[in-house]
Each structure stands twice: as structure tokens, then as C-alpha cells.
Amino acid sequence: MSVDTMSSEGLRDAMVDELVADHAAKGLTMRPEVEAALRTVPRELYTPGVPPEEAYRSDTAVITKRHGDETISSVSAPWLIAEMLGQAADALDGGLTGRHVLEIGSGGYNASLLRELVGPSGSVTTVDIDPEVAERAVACLAAAGYGDVTVVCADAEQPIGPSRRFDLIIVTAGAWDIPPAWIAQLGEGGVLVAPLRTFGMTRSWALRRVGDRLVSQSQRLCGFVAMQGTGAHEVRYVDIAEGVHLRLDEGQQVSAESVGGLLSQPREQVWAEVSLPPRTVLADLDLWLAARLADEVDQVVVLSAQQEAVDADVVTPAWRFGTPAALHEGTFFYRSALRWADDLFDLGACAHGPNAAAAAGQMVAHMRTWVDAGQPAPVLHVLPAQAPDGDLPAGTVLDKRHSRLVLTFTPA
Template sequence: MTDATVNPDEATKLRNKTVDQLKEDGTIVSPGVEAAMRKVPRHLAVPEASLDDAYSTYNAVITQEDEHGHHTSSVSAPQVQAMQLEQADIRPGDNVVEFGTNGPNAAYIAELVGDTGQVTTVDIDADADARATRFLAETGYSRVRVLTADASDGVPEYAPYDAIVVTVGAWDVPPAWREQLTEGGRLVVPLRIRSLTRTYGFVREGDRLVSSSAHVCGFVPMQGEGAHDEQRLPLGDGVSLRFDDGPTVDPSSLEGVLRTPRAETWTGVTVGRTELIGTLQMYLATMAPGFCIMSVDQDSDTAVVEPSNKGFSMAAVRGPNFAYVLVRRTPDDKNVEYGVHAFGPDGASFAGEIADLIRAWGKEHRGGPGPRVAIYPAGTPDDQIPGDQVIDKKHSRISVSWSAA
């Protein structure tokens, strides 16, 4: 039930304020997305939230959690929704399917496709679908199809699609998503590559999908057939490593690695405290051997490692060697400098290798657009996949190509 105490004028005021902010920060650039987001009363999808929370420009509203407190459903932040809508380049008359339903986003898409277009929104969770159905009926978007299904299979009965918008975090791209796109169709998906999620805009070119845009983001992960968990490798002393595609070394080779002397090197690469470093993260993730994420449990921390962020540090392993990236303030306290700590019999050499990658990023890719990412079907021969790195998933092979900034 809609909260009868909600002031419609106040909701409109907050909605317009949010859109104004998104135009000012460059997230909204097209008139169509602006008009859609000014029109749809997104607060009606989350009647349990305050108006301020419903129209918080950069924060999602969590609508469901599991028994462990993990978020399983949400209404994404307006900024993220606008970002994906701009990536999807949805046009009047388009046939669009959304995977991961929450209500408002399907309404935005319905505004963009107009009376001549079609919108289907799909979720594996019947409760999320029921919530979306109520919202869409209440707000006059009952032409949107709401289906309960596993997104991994797509929706073949209404294909082909001009655009597919995925609003849950995906580890892989199922074949159905590519096959059900028109040639030149757009896929927008928060895709996880080596533990880092970006919402990518892809365009179908025959049997491959080629990236046209990428933005840092965070999403509730997929459930069902497309679910994928990182693998955790404890090193002791409260230190754990998380591998997105499984450890790249024999875990036994790292036993006792934290008892070896620590090597330390500093790169001379400095960044301002507000500078975006998403491309550095992705560069190391795709170019560093054995890339992983290090975290330290505060209750069992022995301070054998000294990361800048105990919850998330870029790290890597090679054979019996382990390294992680950290920062220190520059003498003028205006910037931070990147450094590397490493352990193992060849720790000093490995620290130097990771440091050289950071320097290469600073020289060749800093401030650039990031890598070109292309997705090929699993089984595509190596000689048909150009790029600096190929990452194998269950259904696809992902090519990552870096070019100078």
C-alpha cells in the first residue's frame, strides 16, 4: 500500500532535484533518459523507505536480504539506473528485456520505447516480481511483461531484442543473451572480471560482443544457474585471498609465506586523493599474474601485513610468492604514492614486477578509457581472439585489450 502521508509535490521536487544532480555530474546526457526519470514516481516502489532515501541520488534501497544479511534484491540508485539507460541507448519502438526486476527501471525503459515498443522484465525471485507488478500497475505501466524465470536462459519467446539490460551482477554472459540480441543490439551488464565489477555496454557484432562503455558499479549478484562464488584461500594471521576464477597456484606452495622476510618497493606513481583509479584496478586485475583480493580479519590480525584497506587490497600470487599493493601519503600530504609489499623466496623480484605494472599504468593508461573488452563464445580458438589477455569463463572467453591513453 502506498503511504498516504507522502506529499506528491515533495516527491516531485526531490525527483527533479535528483535528475538535476545527474545532469550536472554528466550521468544523464540524453533528453529521453532525463524525461523518463523526471516522470516515473520511483518512491512508490519502496513505500517502506522515506522520500529522501527513495530519491537518494547515489544510494540504492535494499528491498530484501537473506538469512545471512546478504542483499538479494534492491532498487538501484538513480545514478546507476541512469548510467545503464544511457549505455543501452534505448530508442522508440525497441524491444527490450530487463533481467533483475525492481519496477522503476522497467518503467523508465517503457517510457523510452514508447507505445510502439515492448518491455519484458524478469526475475528469479517471485517476491521481487510481485513487488514490480504492483508498482507497474499502480503507476500505469501494466503493458510491461513481468516474468518469473532464470535469466540465464533469456526469454526466447519474445526475442530478438534490440537491447538487454541486466541489473544484477553477472560473472559470465550466457549464450542466450548474445543469441537473443539483434545484430547491432546492445547488452548492458554488470560483469565481474577478476573480482572487479563494471557495468559494460556491449554491441553485438556477429558471434561476439564488443564493449562500447564501462563504469565502476556494484550490484546484487545473480542467483540461479548464473551464480558464482569467489574462492577463498587463508594464509594465516587473519589474512585471506579471494580468487574470482579459483587459485592460480597450488595453495600448499603458499604455506608459511607470511613467515618469510618482507620485501618493500615504492613506485614513484602518485595520485590525488580524489582521482579515479578504476583503470589501475582493472589493469592489475588483467595483467598481474595470479591477481586476487586480500582482506584481513581484524579479530585475528597480527599486523604481519600492513594494507591501506584491510577489507580490500589488490594482491597477486606467483608460485610461492605473494604481493599486495598499498599507498602512503606524499610528504606534502596532497597525494598518495603506490607501493608493493611482497613475501616469499623471490619476494623482492615479485614486488618489482608488480611495481613495474603500476608504473606502466601510470605512463601509458592513466586517464585513459580503460580496456576494450570483447566476449566470444566458449571454444573460440585462440588465434581468433585478439587482445592482451583472454579470461575463460563457463560460457564465454573474454578478451581484454589495452591501448595507450
């Protein structure tokens, strides 16, 4: 059957088959109950006006609201929804059945999947800051037969109701910090799944509540529309050359001119001389590099580039959508594109500036340590802002507005 003539059910099954294959390619296994929910909920009813073939693309979000060039609301991409639901179910002992769930950021589709997963003895509440989005979610949920999902219009930075407690809070907008309300609304052992930016890089973290702190159980590479309201935290970009940008965190200052000037100086390329298989989780390496370099360099930043700039060899980043980079004593350096030999690859770093060879060598040394240590995966600990230093686990500390984040690493 051609895509043109495929029924919604056929499109849905094809999408889920792709999602199962995508999981397998990443070394993940989709839980059967998540697969069953994905095969049940009619996604096209949450994307009115969009051709069903687009609604059922496994790798694409459907944009539902923009402010100028910026996307402020969407029905999230199925691959990401599927991974986050898997993270939630894995992190909750006994899975999702009978759980009480709060979703932050509404579109209706994910809330319906959650409704399927928690079953009749559970409940789903979804909150959105935007009245238009909330109204739309109410209408779509009713049309799809999920009218028992509660939709609230509010800024989720604050608790949605006095003394409400949830087993799971799943956040579907990009956060920079963990507001106290999210921890306070979780029961002991409850799980928060949230896309959180650390060192300018966003990961979906599944975090379990233990007393007044959270400890991560898993994390996945992801991207989301930005959080609005009192927890909004603008991402700033500095253009350092045509099609080449640095993503900066709060308080960071970079002179576009001076870093741009460095790019015209000779490039030093250093290799780690390692041989790694394609499934190596380089997102873990990137957080390792940022955490290690944070104490050693003037600034850790994120490099991104347009394809044209990469093709023109202006920069050769490992991943053009966000590669860890650093500035130190007038030298700029970053993780460079992989070097393949047969089916294995080597890691490398590029540098420009007066200490280019040493800087690239420093980054590569951290890559080798990561490989020698068994490619450790990051673990995130979230503590209240007032936690004394003595209470923090040994790791890299990132102080945010409401919380103290500590990154530690455990061998895979």
C-alpha cells in the same frame, strides 16, 4: 525546506541534482533524456514501507529480500542505475527511443525509467527468477502507472521466448559469464549492458553485438547482488587475518594459514614515483594489473579488508572493498594505498615474503607502464566457448563456461 518536510518531487529533484554532480565529479555527462526520466519516475512507489528520504538516497540500494545475511534482491542504487542507462544510450546508435528492451532482474524502478526512455513506440520486458519479486514488480509498476511493462518470471539464463529479439538487454544481477541466450536474443548491433566479474572484479560492461561476438564500448565500476539459477557462480572468501579476506575465483585454492603467516613478515613498500590527478580511473589500472600479472604469477586474487584491519595497519590496500593482489612462489603482494603530495598522488605496491622487494617492484613496473602508455582503458571481447585460438584478438584470455573473454587495452 528541511528534508523532513520535502515533497517526493523535491526529494527526487535533490537526488537527481546529486546524480548530475556525481557524474561531473567522475568526468561523465548525464544525458538529458536520462535526467528527465530520473526526474519523472516516482521511486518511492517501488520501495513501499521505506521512508521517502531513504528511497531517494542517491548512493544506496534499498534491500527488498534477504536469505540469511545475503541480499538476494534490491531496488538498485540510483547512481548505478543512472550510469548503466547512460552506458546503454551511448552504446546504441541513435539512443533509446523506440527500442525494445529486456531487463534481467526486476524491481520495477529501472523498468519504469526504461519505459520513459523508449517512449510509446518502444517496449520494455523485465524478467526475474523469483516469483515474489516478479509479483511485487507487477504491483509496483501498476501503482506507478507503468502497467504496460511486461513482467516475466523465469531464469534469464534461458531465452524468455522463442525468436524474441531485443535492441538492448540490461542485466541487473552480478554475472560471471555471458550465457549464449543473451547474445542470441540481441539483434545485430544490439547492446548488452551487464555487470560481469573478471579476475574477481565486477564492472558494468556495455557490449555491442557484432556477428557471434560482443565488443565493449564502455565499462564502469559496480557491485550487484549475485546471479541465481543455472548461471549462479558463488564468490568464495578466505579469511587470512582478522578482518582481512581474499576473494577467489573458480578453481583457485589458497592456504589461509600460509598467506596469513606472510602478513606477519616485514612489509616491503615500493613506489611508482608518478604524479597523478584525482580523476585518474584506477579501476582501469586494476584490470590492467590483473591482466598483466595473470601470465606471470601463480595466482591473481582480490584483497578486501574491514576498516579496523586497515586502521590497525594489518594491510594497507588501495581500496579496501577489492584491490588486485597476487601470490607467487610464497610471496604475497598487492596494490597499496595512494601516497598524496599536494593534489597529486603516487601509486605503490606492498609485499610480504621471501621475494618481497622483487614482487612489489614487478607490480609497480606494470603501474608505470600503464601510466606511460596513456592510462589505457580495458576493452572486453566476448566470443563463443568454441572459438579457436586463431580467432581471438591479441590480449589476455579468460575462459569461462559459455564464452571466451579477451581483455585488450586502448589508450584513453
